[in-house]
Amino acid sequence: MSDATETCLPTTQWFLYSEAEEEPLGRIYQKSLPEVGGRIEEGQGFQAAEIVSFDELRATCAMRRFKVVLRLIS
Secondary structure, three states: OOOOOOOOOOOEEEEEEEEEOOOOOEEEEOOOOOOOOEEEEEEEOOOEEEEEEEEEEEEEEEEEHHHHEEEOOO
């Protein structure tokens, strides 16, 4: 029997912004919630970034949304 909370679909949408200029860096879909200190690899216009902060936005259609501020590493 499978866990009813498990899904193959993404359950969160992250809107990415740079820490320095608050410049939008695109969006990604994830199964997990953002965590300060977490890393993102291979984004739009960057190779690696660290999560500095995040704020939860209003949810839409059963998907939680977050504004995620990133410190670009490379």
